[in-house]
Amino acid sequence: MENPLSAPLIFFASIFTNNILLANFLGMCSFLAISREIPSAVGLGLAVTFVMTCTTALNYLVYHYLLVPFQLVHFRFIAFIVVIAAFVQLVEMVIDRYSPRLYVVLGVFLPLITVNCAILGVCLFMVIRQYNFVQSVAYGFGGGLGWLLAIVALAGIREKLKKAPIPKALEGPGISLIVAGLMALSFMAFSGMISMG
Amino acid sequence: MMTLVLGLLSISGLCAVLALLLEAAYAVFADYGPCRITINEGAKEFTVKGGGRLLGTLMDQGVFIPSACGGRGSCGLCKVTVLQGGGPILPTETPYMNDEELRRGTRLSCQVRLRGDVQLQIPEAFFLIKEFRTQVVGLKPLTPSIKEVHLKLIEPQEIVFKPGQFIQFQVPEYEGSSEPVYRAYSIASPASLKTEIKLVITRVERGIATTYIHDFLKEGDEVLINGPYGDFYLRHSNRPMVMIGTGSGLAPLLSILFQMADEHIDRPCTLYFGVRSRQDLFYQEEIHQLMGMLPRLRYVPVLSQPLAEDHWDGETGYVTDAVARGVSDGSQLEAYLCGNPLMINAAVKLLTERGVSEDRIFFDKFG
Numbered sequence: 001m002e003n004p005l006s007a008p009l010i011f012f013a014s015i016f017t018n019n020i021l022l023a024n025f026l027g028m029c030s031f032l033a034i035s036r037e038i039p040s041a042v043g044l045g046l047a048v049t050f051v052m053t054c055t056t057a058l059n060y061l062v063y064h065y066l067l068v069p070f071q072l073v074h075f076r077f078i079a080f081i082v083v084i085a086a087f088v089q090l091v092e093m094v095i096d097r098y099s100p101r102l103y104v105v106l107g108v109f110l111p112l113i114t115v116n117c118a119i120l121g122v123c124l125f126m127v128i129r130q131y132n133f134v135q136s137v138a139y140g141f142g143g144g145l146g147w148l149l150a151i152v153a154l155a156g157i158r159e160k161l162k163k164a165p166i167p168k169a170l171e172g173p174g175i176s177l178i179v180a181g182l183m184a185l186s187f188m189a190f191s192g193m194i195s196m197g
Numbered sequence: 198m199m200t201l202v203l204g205l206l207s208i209s210g211l212c213a214v215l216a217l218l219l220e221a222a223y224a225v226f227a228d229y230g231p232c233r234i235t236i237n238e239g240a241k242e243f244t245v246k247g248g249g250r251l252l253g254t255l256m257d258q259g260v261f262i263p264s265a266c267g268g269r270g271s272c273g274l275c276k277v278t279v280l281q282g283g284g285p286i287l288p289t290e291t292p293y294m295n296d297e298e299l300r301r302g303t304r305l306s307c308q309v310r311l312r313g314d315v316q317l318q319i320p321e322a323f324f325l326i327k328e329f330r331t332q333v334v335g336l337k338p339l340t341p342s343i344k345e346v347h348l349k350l351i352e353p354q355e356i357v358f359k360p361g362q363f364i365q366f367q368v369p370e371y372e373g374s375s376e377p378v379y380r381a382y383s384i385a386s387p388a389s390l391k392t393e394i395k396l397v398i399t400r401v402e403r404g405i406a407t408t409y410i411h412d413f414l415k416e417g418d419e420v421l422i423n424g425p426y427g428d429f430y431l432r433h434s435n436r437p438m439v440m441i442g443t444g445s446g447l448a449p450l451l452s453i454l455f456q457m458a459d460e461h462i463d464r465p466c467t468l469y470f471g472v473r474s475r476q477d478l479f480y481q482e483e484i485h486q487l488m489g490m491l492p493r494l495r496y497v498p499v500l501s502q503p504l505a506e507d508h509w510d511g512e513t514g515y516v517t518d519a520v521a522r523g524v525s526d527g528s529q530l531e532a533y534l535c536g537n538p539l540m541i542n543a544a545v546k547l548l549t550e551r552g553v554s555e556d557r558i559f560f561d562k563f564g
Contacts, residue, residue, distance in 0.1 A: 028306050054397065062211065066207055066211065067207070070203050071200065072200065072203060072204050072207055075204050075208060078208055079207075079208060079211060082208065082210070082211060082212055082215065083215065084221055086215035086216075086218065089217075089219055089341060090219065090222050093222055093223060093226040093227065094226060096226075097227070097312075098466070099224045100284040100285060100312065101284070104284075104285050104287055104288070106550075
Protein backbone atom coordinates (compact mmCIF):
# COMPACT_ATOMS: atom_id res chain seq x y z
CA MET A 1 0.00 0.00 0.00
CA GLU A 2 1.32 3.39 -0.98
CA ASN A 3 2.51 5.76 1.74
CA PRO A 4 -0.18 8.39 2.48
CA LEU A 5 2.23 11.29 3.17
CA SER A 6 2.37 13.95 0.45
CA ALA A 7 5.62 14.62 -1.42
CA PRO A 8 6.09 18.18 -0.02
CA LEU A 9 5.58 16.89 3.50
CA ILE A 10 8.14 14.11 2.93
CA PHE A 11 10.54 16.69 1.48
CA PHE A 12 10.40 18.97 4.55
CA ALA A 13 10.29 16.04 6.98
CA SER A 14 13.45 14.55 5.52
CA ILE A 15 15.24 17.86 6.05
CA PHE A 16 14.08 18.66 9.58
CA THR A 17 12.12 16.05 11.51
CA ASN A 18 13.78 12.95 10.07
CA ASN A 19 17.17 14.29 9.07
CA ILE A 20 19.05 11.24 7.76
CA LEU A 21 22.21 12.28 9.60
CA LEU A 22 20.91 13.59 12.88
CA ALA A 23 17.96 11.19 13.28
CA ASN A 24 19.37 8.03 11.70
CA PHE A 25 23.11 8.74 12.12
CA LEU A 26 23.92 7.66 8.57
CA GLY A 27 26.91 9.07 6.64
CA MET A 28 28.85 9.99 9.77
CA CYS A 29 32.41 9.41 8.53
CA SER A 30 32.47 12.07 5.82
CA PHE A 31 30.25 14.28 8.05
CA LEU A 32 33.06 14.37 10.63
CA ALA A 33 35.98 14.41 8.17
CA ILE A 34 34.89 17.19 5.77
CA SER A 35 33.30 19.59 8.26
CA ARG A 36 36.36 21.66 9.16
CA GLU A 37 35.49 24.52 6.77
CA ILE A 38 32.19 25.71 5.35
CA PRO A 39 33.20 25.84 1.62
CA SER A 40 34.31 22.20 1.48
CA ALA A 41 31.28 21.13 3.57
CA VAL A 42 28.99 22.92 1.10
CA GLY A 43 30.79 21.22 -1.81
CA LEU A 44 30.47 17.74 -0.36
CA GLY A 45 26.90 18.44 0.78
CA LEU A 46 25.90 19.52 -2.72
CA ALA A 47 27.62 16.46 -4.23
CA VAL A 48 25.80 14.16 -1.77
CA THR A 49 22.48 15.94 -2.50
CA PHE A 50 22.95 15.53 -6.24
CA VAL A 51 23.93 11.87 -5.96
CA MET A 52 21.15 11.15 -3.47
CA THR A 53 18.43 12.75 -5.61
CA CYS A 54 19.54 11.12 -8.85
CA THR A 55 20.21 7.71 -7.38
CA THR A 56 16.90 7.65 -5.50
CA ALA A 57 15.08 8.33 -8.77
CA LEU A 58 17.14 5.82 -10.73
CA ASN A 59 17.00 3.20 -8.01
CA TYR A 60 13.21 3.61 -7.83
CA LEU A 61 13.03 2.80 -11.55
CA VAL A 62 15.50 -0.08 -11.22
CA TYR A 63 13.59 -1.50 -8.25
CA HIS A 64 10.06 -1.22 -9.65
CA TYR A 65 10.76 -1.90 -13.34
CA LEU A 66 13.60 -4.41 -13.17
CA LEU A 67 13.84 -6.09 -9.79
CA VAL A 68 10.14 -6.42 -8.85
CA PRO A 69 8.84 -7.75 -12.22
CA PHE A 70 11.60 -10.39 -12.37
CA GLN A 71 11.23 -11.18 -8.66
CA LEU A 72 14.81 -10.13 -8.01
CA VAL A 73 14.20 -7.78 -5.07
CA HIS A 74 16.84 -9.65 -3.01
CA PHE A 75 19.40 -8.23 -5.50
CA ARG A 76 18.45 -4.68 -4.45
CA PHE A 77 21.64 -4.07 -2.43
CA ILE A 78 23.90 -4.90 -5.40
CA ALA A 79 21.75 -3.01 -7.88
CA PHE A 80 21.48 0.10 -5.69
CA ILE A 81 25.23 0.16 -4.97
CA VAL A 82 26.08 -0.21 -8.69
CA VAL A 83 23.86 2.75 -9.57
CA ILE A 84 25.29 4.83 -6.72
CA ALA A 85 28.89 3.96 -7.73
CA ALA A 86 28.26 4.98 -11.34
CA PHE A 87 26.73 8.29 -10.30
CA VAL A 88 29.55 9.08 -7.94
CA GLN A 89 32.02 8.59 -10.79
CA LEU A 90 29.96 10.97 -12.88
CA VAL A 91 29.98 13.58 -10.10
CA GLU A 92 33.73 13.08 -9.68
CA MET A 93 34.26 13.83 -13.37
CA VAL A 94 32.09 16.95 -13.20
CA ILE A 95 33.82 18.33 -10.09
CA ASP A 96 37.28 17.50 -11.47
CA ARG A 97 36.35 19.40 -14.62
CA TYR A 98 34.66 22.45 -13.19
CA SER A 99 36.11 22.83 -9.67
CA PRO A 100 39.61 21.30 -9.40
CA ARG A 101 40.16 23.07 -6.08
CA LEU A 102 37.08 21.44 -4.54
CA TYR A 103 38.19 18.13 -6.10
CA VAL A 104 41.48 18.39 -4.22
CA VAL A 105 39.80 19.44 -0.95
CA LEU A 106 37.32 16.56 -1.06
CA GLY A 107 40.13 14.16 -1.92
CA VAL A 108 39.36 10.59 -1.01
CA PHE A 109 35.92 11.47 0.38
CA LEU A 110 34.55 12.14 -3.06
CA PRO A 111 34.81 8.54 -4.30
CA LEU A 112 33.80 7.49 -0.80
CA ILE A 113 30.33 8.96 -1.39
CA THR A 114 29.83 5.58 -3.06
CA VAL A 115 29.89 3.94 0.34
CA ASN A 116 28.17 6.80 2.16
CA CYS A 117 25.52 4.80 3.98
CA ALA A 118 23.15 7.78 4.00
CA ILE A 119 22.68 7.36 0.24
CA LEU A 120 22.05 3.63 0.38
CA GLY A 121 19.90 4.24 3.47
CA VAL A 122 17.61 6.67 1.61
CA CYS A 123 17.20 4.19 -1.26
CA LEU A 124 16.31 1.38 1.14
CA PHE A 125 13.93 3.54 3.23
CA MET A 126 12.19 4.54 -0.02
CA VAL A 127 11.43 0.85 -0.62
CA ILE A 128 10.48 0.03 2.99
CA ARG A 129 8.19 3.06 3.30
CA GLN A 130 6.55 2.25 -0.05
CA TYR A 131 6.96 5.71 -1.59
CA ASN A 132 5.85 6.34 -5.15
CA PHE A 133 8.22 7.93 -7.67
CA VAL A 134 7.46 11.55 -6.78
CA GLN A 135 7.61 10.82 -3.06
CA SER A 136 10.92 9.01 -3.57
CA VAL A 137 12.49 11.90 -5.46
CA ALA A 138 11.21 14.33 -2.83
CA TYR A 139 12.65 12.13 -0.12
CA GLY A 140 16.01 11.81 -1.92
CA PHE A 141 16.27 15.53 -2.55
CA GLY A 142 15.13 16.42 0.98
CA GLY A 143 17.44 13.80 2.48
CA GLY A 144 20.38 15.30 0.60
CA LEU A 145 19.49 18.84 1.65
CA GLY A 146 19.08 17.61 5.25
CA TRP A 147 22.58 16.09 5.10
CA LEU A 148 23.89 19.32 3.57
CA LEU A 149 22.21 21.37 6.31
CA ALA A 150 23.72 19.18 9.03
CA ILE A 151 27.27 19.21 7.66
CA VAL A 152 27.25 22.96 6.96
CA ALA A 153 25.90 23.62 10.46
CA LEU A 154 28.64 21.47 11.97
CA ALA A 155 31.29 23.16 9.80
CA GLY A 156 30.05 26.57 10.96
CA ILE A 157 30.23 25.50 14.60
CA ARG A 158 33.67 23.94 14.12
CA GLU A 159 34.97 27.14 12.51
CA LYS A 160 33.82 29.04 15.62
CA LEU A 161 35.33 26.38 17.85
CA LYS A 162 38.80 26.99 16.39
CA LYS A 163 39.10 29.99 18.70
CA ALA A 164 37.47 28.27 21.69
CA PRO A 165 39.51 26.93 24.62
CA ILE A 166 38.82 23.21 24.12
CA PRO A 167 40.37 20.71 26.58
CA LYS A 168 43.32 19.01 24.82
CA ALA A 169 41.77 15.54 25.08
CA LEU A 170 38.57 16.65 23.32
CA GLU A 171 40.14 18.46 20.38
CA GLY A 172 39.26 17.25 16.86
CA PRO A 173 36.87 14.31 16.55
CA GLY A 174 36.00 14.37 20.28
CA ILE A 175 34.43 17.81 20.34
CA SER A 176 32.93 17.23 16.86
CA LEU A 177 31.06 14.16 18.11
CA ILE A 178 29.80 16.08 21.15
CA VAL A 179 28.60 18.92 18.91
CA ALA A 180 26.95 16.40 16.54
CA GLY A 181 25.20 14.85 19.55
CA LEU A 182 23.93 18.25 20.72
CA MET A 183 22.73 19.01 17.18
CA ALA A 184 20.87 15.68 17.10
CA LEU A 185 19.26 16.51 20.46
CA SER A 186 18.09 19.89 19.20
CA PHE A 187 16.69 18.31 16.02
CA MET A 188 14.76 15.85 18.20
CA ALA A 189 12.47 18.74 19.05
CA PHE A 190 11.07 18.48 15.50
CA SER A 191 10.61 14.74 15.60
CA GLY A 192 7.10 14.63 17.04
CA MET A 193 5.70 16.75 14.24
CA ILE A 194 5.62 14.22 11.42
CA SER A 195 5.95 10.43 11.53
CA MET A 196 7.47 9.07 8.33
CA GLY A 197 6.73 5.43 9.14
CA MET B 198 18.37 -21.55 -11.12
CA MET B 199 16.22 -19.35 -13.35
CA THR B 200 16.28 -16.62 -10.70
CA LEU B 201 20.06 -16.77 -10.58
CA VAL B 202 20.42 -16.49 -14.36
CA LEU B 203 17.87 -13.70 -14.52
CA GLY B 204 19.55 -11.92 -11.64
CA LEU B 205 22.98 -12.14 -13.25
CA LEU B 206 21.62 -10.99 -16.60
CA SER B 207 19.76 -8.07 -15.06
CA ILE B 208 22.69 -6.86 -12.97
CA SER B 209 25.09 -7.31 -15.91
CA GLY B 210 22.72 -5.37 -18.18
CA LEU B 211 22.43 -2.61 -15.61
CA CYS B 212 26.24 -2.44 -15.28
CA ALA B 213 26.62 -2.30 -19.07
CA VAL B 214 24.15 0.58 -19.40
CA LEU B 215 25.88 2.51 -16.61
CA ALA B 216 29.33 1.82 -18.11
CA LEU B 217 28.16 3.22 -21.46
CA LEU B 218 26.76 6.27 -19.70
CA LEU B 219 30.10 6.83 -17.94
CA GLU B 220 32.04 6.41 -21.18
CA ALA B 221 29.84 9.07 -22.80
CA ALA B 222 30.30 11.36 -19.79
CA TYR B 223 34.08 10.81 -19.90
CA ALA B 224 34.15 11.81 -23.56
CA VAL B 225 32.41 15.07 -22.67
CA PHE B 226 33.93 16.02 -19.30
CA ALA B 227 37.49 14.74 -19.76
CA ASP B 228 37.91 16.60 -23.04
CA TYR B 229 40.00 19.62 -22.13
CA GLY B 230 40.60 20.62 -25.73
CA PRO B 231 43.96 21.90 -26.99
CA CYS B 232 46.30 23.25 -24.30
CA ARG B 233 49.35 25.42 -24.87
CA ILE B 234 52.56 24.61 -22.99
CA THR B 235 55.10 27.43 -22.81
CA ILE B 236 58.54 26.54 -21.44
CA ASN B 237 61.14 29.00 -20.16
CA GLU B 238 59.36 32.15 -21.39
CA GLY B 239 58.82 30.88 -24.91
CA ALA B 240 62.09 28.99 -25.45
CA LYS B 241 59.84 26.08 -26.39
CA GLU B 242 56.13 26.17 -27.09
CA PHE B 243 53.68 23.55 -28.26
CA THR B 244 49.99 22.84 -28.31
CA VAL B 245 48.87 19.45 -27.05
CA LYS B 246 45.66 17.60 -26.27
CA GLY B 247 44.57 18.40 -22.70
CA GLY B 248 43.60 15.90 -20.04
CA GLY B 249 46.89 14.00 -19.75
CA ARG B 250 49.57 14.21 -17.09
CA LEU B 251 52.28 16.81 -17.65
CA LEU B 252 55.18 14.31 -17.40
CA GLY B 253 53.85 12.04 -20.15
CA THR B 254 52.73 14.96 -22.31
CA LEU B 255 56.18 16.57 -22.15
CA MET B 256 57.81 13.20 -22.91
CA ASP B 257 55.60 12.85 -26.00
CA GLN B 258 56.92 16.23 -27.14
CA GLY B 259 60.56 15.18 -26.67
CA VAL B 260 61.09 17.03 -23.38
CA PHE B 261 62.28 14.42 -20.90
CA ILE B 262 61.97 15.11 -17.19
CA PRO B 263 63.84 12.72 -14.88
CA SER B 264 61.60 10.24 -13.09
CA ALA B 265 62.89 7.11 -11.41
CA CYS B 266 59.46 5.72 -10.49
CA GLY B 267 57.91 6.14 -13.91
CA GLY B 268 55.27 8.69 -12.92
CA ARG B 269 53.80 7.12 -9.82
CA GLY B 270 54.52 10.10 -7.57
CA SER B 271 56.89 8.16 -5.33
CA CYS B 272 60.41 9.29 -6.32
CA GLY B 273 59.95 13.07 -6.28
CA LEU B 274 62.42 13.56 -9.16
CA CYS B 275 60.15 14.98 -11.86
CA LYS B 276 59.98 18.49 -10.44
CA VAL B 277 59.16 21.43 -12.69
CA THR B 278 58.22 25.00 -11.81
CA VAL B 279 54.70 25.85 -12.92
CA LEU B 280 54.48 29.61 -13.29
CA GLN B 281 50.91 29.68 -14.53
CA GLY B 282 48.15 27.05 -14.77
CA GLY B 283 48.48 23.57 -13.36
CA GLY B 284 45.79 23.91 -10.68
CA PRO B 285 46.23 23.57 -6.92
CA ILE B 286 49.06 21.48 -5.48
CA LEU B 287 47.95 18.00 -4.47
CA PRO B 288 48.50 16.23 -1.14
CA THR B 289 50.52 13.62 -3.07
CA GLU B 290 53.07 16.30 -4.01
CA THR B 291 53.59 18.30 -0.82
CA PRO B 292 55.75 15.69 1.00
CA TYR B 293 58.41 16.15 -1.73
CA MET B 294 58.53 19.96 -1.49
CA ASN B 295 60.25 22.31 0.90
CA ASP B 296 58.83 25.74 1.75
CA GLU B 297 60.93 27.49 -0.91
CA GLU B 298 59.76 25.09 -3.64
CA LEU B 299 56.13 25.47 -2.54
CA ARG B 300 56.48 29.24 -2.76
CA ARG B 301 58.07 29.06 -6.24
CA GLY B 302 55.29 26.83 -7.58
CA THR B 303 57.36 23.68 -7.94
CA ARG B 304 55.24 20.68 -8.85
CA LEU B 305 55.70 16.99 -9.56
CA SER B 306 55.02 16.82 -13.28
CA CYS B 307 53.64 13.29 -12.96
CA GLN B 308 50.83 14.57 -10.71
CA VAL B 309 49.79 17.67 -12.66
CA ARG B 310 46.91 17.15 -15.05
CA LEU B 311 46.86 19.40 -18.07
CA ARG B 312 43.53 21.22 -17.85
CA GLY B 313 44.47 24.42 -19.68
CA ASP B 314 47.41 26.50 -20.84
CA VAL B 315 50.50 26.26 -18.63
CA GLN B 316 53.75 28.17 -18.34
CA LEU B 317 56.71 26.17 -17.09
CA GLN B 318 60.25 26.81 -16.00
CA ILE B 319 62.57 23.84 -16.37
CA PRO B 320 66.39 23.57 -16.28
CA GLU B 321 67.95 24.11 -19.71
CA ALA B 322 69.86 20.85 -19.27
CA PHE B 323 66.58 18.94 -19.67
CA PHE B 324 66.48 20.02 -23.34
CA LEU B 325 69.63 17.97 -23.95
CA ILE B 326 67.86 14.86 -22.74
CA LYS B 327 66.82 12.60 -25.57
CA GLU B 328 65.21 9.27 -26.18
CA PHE B 329 67.56 6.65 -27.64
CA ARG B 330 66.76 3.45 -29.48
CA THR B 331 69.40 0.92 -28.47
CA GLN B 332 70.25 -2.72 -28.99
CA VAL B 333 71.50 -5.15 -26.36
CA VAL B 334 74.93 -6.31 -27.53
CA GLY B 335 76.07 -7.96 -24.30
CA LEU B 336 74.65 -9.41 -21.10
CA LYS B 337 77.33 -10.47 -18.64
CA PRO B 338 76.78 -11.77 -15.11
CA LEU B 339 79.20 -9.88 -12.87
CA THR B 340 78.18 -11.56 -9.60
CA PRO B 341 75.36 -14.02 -8.76
CA SER B 342 72.95 -11.08 -8.46
CA ILE B 343 74.45 -8.35 -10.65
CA LYS B 344 74.39 -8.24 -14.43
CA GLU B 345 76.16 -5.95 -16.87
CA VAL B 346 73.87 -4.75 -19.67
CA HIS B 347 75.79 -3.50 -22.69
CA LEU B 348 73.72 -1.33 -25.06
CA LYS B 349 74.73 -0.06 -28.50
CA LEU B 350 72.97 3.15 -29.57
CA ILE B 351 70.98 2.91 -32.80
CA GLU B 352 69.17 6.25 -33.05
CA PRO B 353 70.56 8.80 -32.17
CA GLN B 354 73.93 7.12 -32.53
CA GLU B 355 75.78 9.13 -29.89
CA ILE B 356 75.10 10.15 -26.30
CA VAL B 357 76.77 13.02 -24.47
CA PHE B 358 76.75 12.69 -20.68
CA LYS B 359 78.72 13.64 -17.62
CA PRO B 360 80.24 10.57 -15.95
CA GLY B 361 78.12 9.82 -12.84
CA GLN B 362 74.80 10.58 -14.52
CA PHE B 363 72.00 8.05 -15.08
CA ILE B 364 69.56 7.09 -17.81
CA GLN B 365 66.00 5.79 -17.69
CA PHE B 366 65.49 2.30 -19.06
CA GLN B 367 62.08 1.47 -20.51
CA VAL B 368 60.88 -1.97 -19.54
CA PRO B 369 58.18 -2.89 -22.09
CA GLU B 370 54.95 -4.73 -21.30
CA TYR B 371 55.70 -8.30 -20.30
CA GLU B 372 54.11 -10.95 -18.09
CA GLY B 373 55.33 -9.14 -14.96
CA SER B 374 53.96 -5.73 -15.94
CA SER B 375 50.84 -4.77 -17.88
CA GLU B 376 52.32 -1.43 -18.98
CA PRO B 377 55.75 -0.06 -19.86
CA VAL B 378 57.67 1.18 -16.82
CA TYR B 379 60.82 3.29 -16.51
CA ARG B 380 63.65 2.73 -14.06
CA ALA B 381 66.81 4.75 -13.51
CA TYR B 382 70.28 3.17 -13.79
CA SER B 383 73.69 4.83 -13.60
CA ILE B 384 76.02 4.62 -16.57
CA ALA B 385 79.13 2.56 -15.76
CA SER B 386 81.06 3.10 -19.01
CA PRO B 387 83.38 6.01 -19.86
CA ALA B 388 81.88 9.16 -21.38
CA SER B 389 84.49 8.94 -24.14
CA LEU B 390 82.64 5.86 -25.40
CA LYS B 391 79.79 7.79 -27.02
CA THR B 392 78.17 5.10 -29.13
CA GLU B 393 77.49 2.55 -26.42
CA ILE B 394 76.79 2.44 -22.70
CA LYS B 395 77.09 -0.17 -19.98
CA LEU B 396 74.71 -0.48 -17.04
CA VAL B 397 75.21 -2.51 -13.88
CA ILE B 398 71.92 -3.87 -12.58
CA THR B 399 71.29 -5.70 -9.32
CA ARG B 400 68.36 -8.11 -9.16
CA VAL B 401 65.64 -6.90 -6.77
CA GLU B 402 63.31 -9.56 -5.34
CA ARG B 403 60.00 -9.30 -7.27
CA GLY B 404 61.23 -6.07 -8.90
CA ILE B 405 59.33 -5.40 -12.16
CA ALA B 406 62.31 -3.99 -14.04
CA THR B 407 65.17 -6.08 -12.67
CA THR B 408 63.21 -9.33 -13.08
CA TYR B 409 62.69 -8.39 -16.73
CA ILE B 410 66.33 -7.48 -17.22
CA HIS B 411 67.70 -10.57 -15.44
CA ASP B 412 65.21 -13.17 -16.72
CA PHE B 413 63.74 -11.96 -20.02
CA LEU B 414 66.13 -9.53 -21.73
CA LYS B 415 68.18 -11.18 -24.51
CA GLU B 416 71.08 -10.13 -26.68
CA GLY B 417 69.77 -8.50 -29.85
CA ASP B 418 66.67 -7.03 -28.14
CA GLU B 419 65.87 -3.40 -28.80
CA VAL B 420 65.57 -1.18 -25.73
CA LEU B 421 64.38 2.40 -25.38
CA ILE B 422 66.29 4.60 -22.98
CA ASN B 423 66.18 8.31 -22.25
CA GLY B 424 68.62 10.60 -20.54
CA PRO B 425 71.13 11.56 -19.34
CA TYR B 426 69.94 12.84 -15.98
CA GLY B 427 71.33 13.78 -12.60
CA ASP B 428 73.67 16.15 -10.85
CA PHE B 429 76.09 13.49 -9.59
CA TYR B 430 79.28 14.15 -11.54
CA LEU B 431 82.92 15.09 -11.01
CA ARG B 432 83.53 18.60 -9.71
CA HIS B 433 86.71 20.17 -10.96
CA SER B 434 89.04 21.06 -8.10
CA ASN B 435 92.40 19.90 -6.80
CA ARG B 436 91.07 18.43 -3.59
CA PRO B 437 91.87 14.86 -2.60
CA MET B 438 88.87 12.62 -3.15
CA VAL B 439 87.20 9.80 -1.31
CA MET B 440 84.78 7.57 -3.24
CA ILE B 441 82.46 5.17 -1.44
CA GLY B 442 80.32 2.67 -3.31
CA THR B 443 78.35 -0.43 -2.39
CA GLY B 444 77.17 -3.11 -4.85
CA SER B 445 76.07 -1.65 -8.18
CA GLY B 446 76.83 1.80 -6.73
CA LEU B 447 80.32 1.22 -8.14
CA ALA B 448 78.96 1.98 -11.65
CA PRO B 449 78.94 5.81 -11.66
CA LEU B 450 82.16 5.94 -9.62
CA LEU B 451 83.88 3.80 -12.23
CA SER B 452 82.61 6.09 -14.98
CA ILE B 453 84.04 9.10 -13.11
CA LEU B 454 87.40 7.30 -12.69
CA PHE B 455 87.47 6.57 -16.44
CA GLN B 456 86.90 10.29 -17.04
CA MET B 457 89.80 11.13 -14.70
CA ALA B 458 92.03 8.71 -16.61
CA ASP B 459 90.92 10.09 -20.00
CA GLU B 460 91.40 13.71 -18.97
CA HIS B 461 94.62 13.00 -16.99
CA ILE B 462 93.11 14.37 -13.78
CA ASP B 463 95.71 13.26 -11.30
CA ARG B 464 94.10 13.84 -7.89
CA PRO B 465 94.67 11.72 -4.81
CA CYS B 466 91.65 9.42 -4.62
CA THR B 467 90.67 6.51 -2.39
CA LEU B 468 87.94 4.21 -3.66
CA TYR B 469 86.13 2.22 -0.96
CA PHE B 470 84.02 -0.59 -2.43
CA GLY B 471 81.77 -2.46 -0.01
CA VAL B 472 80.18 -5.84 -0.77
CA ARG B 473 79.33 -8.98 1.22
CA SER B 474 81.92 -11.52 0.12
CA ARG B 475 84.68 -12.00 -2.44
CA GLN B 476 82.24 -13.37 -5.07
CA ASP B 477 80.42 -9.99 -5.00
CA LEU B 478 83.50 -8.03 -6.01
CA PHE B 479 83.26 -7.16 -9.69
CA TYR B 480 85.12 -4.98 -12.23
CA GLN B 481 88.37 -5.79 -10.38
CA GLU B 482 90.33 -5.93 -13.62
CA GLU B 483 89.01 -2.52 -14.68
CA ILE B 484 89.87 -1.00 -11.29
CA HIS B 485 93.42 -2.34 -11.45
CA GLN B 486 93.73 -1.05 -15.01
CA LEU B 487 92.61 2.38 -13.76
CA MET B 488 95.14 2.22 -10.94
CA GLY B 489 97.79 1.84 -13.62
CA MET B 490 96.58 5.03 -15.30
CA LEU B 491 95.89 7.01 -12.11
CA PRO B 492 99.00 6.68 -9.93
CA ARG B 493 97.39 8.32 -6.92
CA LEU B 494 94.29 6.08 -6.94
CA ARG B 495 94.09 3.80 -3.89
CA TYR B 496 91.57 0.95 -3.85
CA VAL B 497 90.07 -0.46 -0.63
CA PRO B 498 87.65 -3.38 -1.08
CA VAL B 499 85.62 -4.05 2.08
CA LEU B 500 83.79 -7.33 2.77
CA SER B 501 80.97 -7.25 5.30
CA GLN B 502 80.49 -11.05 5.49
CA PRO B 503 83.61 -12.75 4.06
CA LEU B 504 83.23 -16.51 3.56
CA ALA B 505 85.75 -18.99 4.95
CA GLU B 506 86.89 -19.91 1.44
CA ASP B 507 87.53 -16.21 0.66
CA HIS B 508 90.77 -16.31 2.75
CA TRP B 509 90.26 -12.57 3.11
CA ASP B 510 92.87 -10.53 4.89
CA GLY B 511 91.66 -7.12 3.72
CA GLU B 512 89.20 -4.71 5.29
CA THR B 513 86.04 -6.18 6.84
CA GLY B 514 82.80 -4.82 8.28
CA TYR B 515 80.57 -2.15 6.80
CA VAL B 516 82.21 0.06 4.18
CA THR B 517 81.75 3.04 6.51
CA ASP B 518 83.76 1.20 9.22
CA ALA B 519 86.69 1.04 6.80
CA VAL B 520 86.24 4.73 5.92
CA ALA B 521 86.21 5.57 9.64
CA ARG B 522 89.54 3.73 10.01
CA GLY B 523 91.02 5.34 6.88
CA VAL B 524 89.90 8.97 7.14
CA SER B 525 90.97 10.94 10.18
CA ASP B 526 90.97 14.53 8.91
CA GLY B 527 88.47 15.28 6.15
CA SER B 528 88.79 19.07 6.12
CA GLN B 529 90.37 19.07 2.63
CA LEU B 530 88.41 16.14 1.18
CA GLU B 531 85.76 15.96 -1.53
CA ALA B 532 83.49 12.91 -1.31
CA TYR B 533 81.50 10.96 -3.94
CA LEU B 534 79.07 8.36 -2.63
CA CYS B 535 76.79 5.94 -4.41
CA GLY B 536 74.72 3.09 -3.00
CA ASN B 537 71.79 2.33 -0.74
CA PRO B 538 70.27 5.11 1.39
CA LEU B 539 71.41 3.57 4.69
CA MET B 540 75.05 3.57 3.59
CA ILE B 541 74.78 7.10 2.17
CA ASN B 542 73.21 8.48 5.37
CA ALA B 543 75.82 6.76 7.55
CA ALA B 544 78.67 7.92 5.30
CA VAL B 545 77.46 11.55 5.18
CA LYS B 546 77.21 11.56 9.00
CA LEU B 547 80.68 10.06 9.37
CA LEU B 548 82.33 12.33 6.82
CA THR B 549 80.83 15.51 8.25
CA GLU B 550 82.04 14.39 11.70
CA ARG B 551 85.51 14.02 10.19
CA GLY B 552 85.39 17.60 8.92
CA VAL B 553 84.22 17.17 5.30
CA SER B 554 82.07 20.16 4.45
CA GLU B 555 78.52 19.14 3.43
CA ASP B 556 78.71 21.08 0.17
CA ARG B 557 81.66 18.91 -0.86
CA ILE B 558 79.79 15.63 -0.37
CA PHE B 559 78.06 14.50 -3.56
CA PHE B 560 75.92 11.40 -3.66
CA ASP B 561 73.59 9.29 -5.77
CA LYS B 562 71.17 7.58 -3.42
CA PHE B 563 69.48 4.44 -4.75
CA GLY B 564 65.79 4.64 -3.84
